Amino acid sequence: xxxxxxxxxxxxxxxxxxxxxxxxxxxxxxxxxxxxxxxxxxxxxxxxxxxxxxxxxxxxxxxxxxxxxxxxxxxxxxxxxxxxxxxxxxxxxxxxxxxxxxxxxxxxxxxxxxxxxxxxxxxxxxxxxxxxxxxxxxxxxxxxxxxxxxxxxxxxxxxxxxxxxxxxxxxxxxxxxxxxxxxxxxxxxxxxxxxxxxxxxxxxxxxxxxxxxxxxxxxxxxxxxxxxxxxxxxxxxxxxx
Numbered sequence: 001x002x003x004x005x006x007x008x009x010x011x012x013x014x015x016x017x018x019x020x021x022x023x024x025x026x027x028x029x030x031x032x033x034x035x036x037x038x039x040x041x042x043x044x045x046x047x048x049x050x051x052x053x054x055x056x057x058x059x060x061x062x063x064x065x066x067x068x069x070x071x072x073x074x075x076x077x078x079x080x081x082x083x084x085x086x087x088x089x090x091x092x093x094x095x096x097x098x099x100x101x102x103x104x105x106x107x108x109x110x111x112x113x114x115x116x117x118x119x120x121x122x123x124x125x126x127x128x129x130x131x132x133x134x135x136x137x138x139x140x141x142x143x144x145x146x147x148x149x150x151x152x153x154x155x156x157x158x159x160x161x162x163x164x165x166x167x168x169x170x171x172x173x174x175x176x177x178x179x180x181x182x183x184x185x186x187x188x189x190x191x192x193x194x195x196x197x198x199x200x201x202x203x204x205x206x207x208x209x210x211x212x213x214x215x216x217x218x219x220x221x222x223x224x225x226x227x228x229x230x231x232x233x234x235x236x237x238x239x240x241x
Contacts, residue, residue: 017050021049021050025047025055028045028047029045029055029057032045032057033057036059041059042059042062042066042069043057043058043059043066044056044057044058044059044063044066044067044070045057045058111128112128112131112132
């Protein structure tokens with residue numbers, strides 16, 4: 001027959017309890033060694049007997065290093081838990097503060113709009129009136145400043161346009177002056193050319209000769225052969241009155 005299931009309770013017999021402790025302790029140490037080798041795990045095992053005797057096992061005999069790592073992990077875990085609790089409490093308090101502040105701001109907004117004034121006392125109404133007066137003064141001051149800046153900008157723009165117009169007028173006058181001088185020079189040149197060049201009137205006589213009247217001698221005429229100077233179609237016959 002197989003062994004029956006052992007009932008887990010304190011062994012009352014002192015000798016049997018000591019024997020069971022020795023056997024289970026050896027098996028526990030063996031299992032700790034096996035899991036450290038098979039799974040490449042760091043294992044630290046600490047066992048105290050009922051008489052206070054210490055039995056321990058650690059991977060590669062590094063009990064202190066494993067215990068220090070355990071302490072750091074335990075401390076960081078406690079810090080994280082405490083931090084989460086603290087953050088949660090802080091968020092709750094911050095939410096309550098923000099909610100109360102939003103309610104106050106909304107109430108002030110309604111009061112500034114002239115609403116919900118029945119619940120205000122005389123002192124609160126006077127304070128609200130002073131705040132509105134200060135706000136109106138600030139608004140008017142800013143409006144006047146904006147108007148002054150706008151007028152100043154328009155004046156600068158007007159001055160720039162006037163300067164530009166004056167420049168254009170100056171250029172137009174200079175161009176007209178240059179054009180007048182050029183036209184005067186052309187007229188003077190034309191007059192000079194008309195004075196220097198002699199004027200001739202060419203006619204033809206009945207006998208076929210060409211008569212040239214005028215010129216530098218002031219009305220003297222001369223007879224030239226028709227084919228020597230001008231073509232026949234330019235000649236007109238002269239008649240004796």
